[in-house]
Amino acid sequence: MGRIYLDHASVTPVDPRVLEFAERYLKNDFGNPSSLHSLGLGAKRFIEDARGKIAKLINAEKETCIIFTSGATESNNLAIKGTALRNVAKGKEVAASAIEHMSVLNPMKELQKNGFKLNIIPVDSTGIVDLEKLGGVLTKNTTVTSIMYANNEIGTIEPIKEISEMVHEKGLYLHVDAIAAAGRIPIDVQNDGIDLLTISSNDMYGPQGAGALYIKPGVRLQSILPGGGQERGLRSGTENLFAIAGMGEAARIAKDEMEQENTRLEKIKDKLIDEILKIEESYLTGHPTQRLPHHASFRFSRIEGESILLNMNMRYSIQVSTGSACSSKTLEPSHVLLAIGLKHEEAHGSMVLTLGRSNKAEEVPIIVKAVKETVQKLRKLSPL
Ligand code: PMP
Numbered sequence: 001m002g003r004i005y006l007d008h009a010s011v012t013p014v015d016p017r018v019l020e021f022a023e024r025y026l027k028n029d030f031g032n033p034s035s036l037h038s039l040g041l042g043a044k045r046f047i048e049d050a051r052g053k054i055a056k057l058i059n060a061e062k063e064t065c066i067i068f069t070s071g072a073t074e075s076n077n078l079a080i081k082g083t084a085l086r087n088v089a090k091g092k093e094v095a096a097s098a099i100e101h102m103s104v105l106n107p108m109k110e111l112q113k114n115g116f117k118l119n120i121i122p123v124d125s126t127g128i129v130d131l132e133k134l135g136g137v138l139t140k141n142t143t144v145t146s147i148m149y150a151n152n153e154i155g156t157i158e159p160i161k162e163i164s165e166m167v168h169e170k171g172l173y174l175h176v177d178a179i180a181a182a183g184r185i186p187i188d189v190q191n192d193g194i195d196l197l198t199i200s201s202n203d204m205y206g207p208q209g210a211g212a213l214y215i216k217p218g219v220r221l222q223s224i225l226p227g228g229g230q231e232r233g234l235r236s237g238t239e240n241l242f243a244i245a246g247m248g249e250a251a252r253i254a255k256d257e258m259e260q261e262n263t264r265l266e267k268i269k270d271k272l273i274d275e276i277l278k279i280e281e282s283y284l285t286g287h288p289t290q291r292l293p294h295h296a297s298f299r300f301s302r303i304e305g306e307s308i309l310l311n312m313n314m315r316y317s318i319q320v321s322t323g324s325a326c327s328s329k330t331l332e333p334s335h336v337l338l339a340i341g342l343k344h345e346e347a348h349g350s351m352v353l354t355l356g357r358s359n360k361a362e363e364v365p366i367i368v369k370a371v372k373e374t375v376q377k378l379r380k381l382s383p384l
Pocket of ligand 1: 009010071072073074101103148151152177179180200202203
């Protein structure tokens, strides 16, 4: 039996069609896109092609609304610090939900150290942002509010349109980290009223090393990486063209295949949830219905998520996650699971399964059997 990869929220494999497309750039149009000779102009065409495909994926007003960066972390930093610093005359307050990724929370905390007021908005037990609390903290001084489209650890999809209306009633800009949602569920920045939106290549079957930030026309922000003035002066540095070209093609494929792929993965996800919840003392984390179609997340009493991950990998060659790959270096429980109200010992028993293109319905019984055996084995060994 080959491996079964169920950790698509950490990274997606590069789609072979993307690789083939982006390779053409390396072979033929390897110029610097800022050069005016034919190889430079050829390279520039690849960037503009990618910009157009990404604009289409999220229904941006125009292609120039898209700025390329090195990835999600940089896009989040640019969105948050770039707008807060550029609009400091309007106020020094920022807000974010308690379940944002560290690449949102840490730039916010950096602003806080530099004299900004940071408001953290709680979520309910399913991970939905507390709208009453949000309404209560927003003021005319709140220049940037960051709420993710969907959470990568618990799969919950936030009511972004409603949030956008609240933010625009009192504050200035809404930034949305769409890493877990982009390319998975339809996103329409115009209909949702989003000012800034973060997307990443490596969460959409594109190569690592590229990200994008959508910036609504009229939104004012300053560069956090000054230099040669590429990307409208907002993000200097020679473009990572292989990754950008690949990201564009990845966005095109995701848009074209989204509906069909969602129907297919949703069935597998529902079956996995039904079967895994039959295990004693197992619980779904996140929202039961308002969740990503490829996302199934659980917690099990009396065992550790790390042991589940290692056992599933070694004994069954099935790769799962315990939460965010970025926080796996610390043994602290996930801040997302604590924010939905779990106790430390409960948060430690988490397992996240995120499906992707390689997964098939026939794998469900194999996965379920492996999870059942793993939980049984670990509970036998558990002193709790
Ligand atoms: N936001 C979210 C929701 C994420 O899951 C991640 C990690 N995949 C990031 C931001 C940061 O991504 P990267 O480490 O690729 O910059």
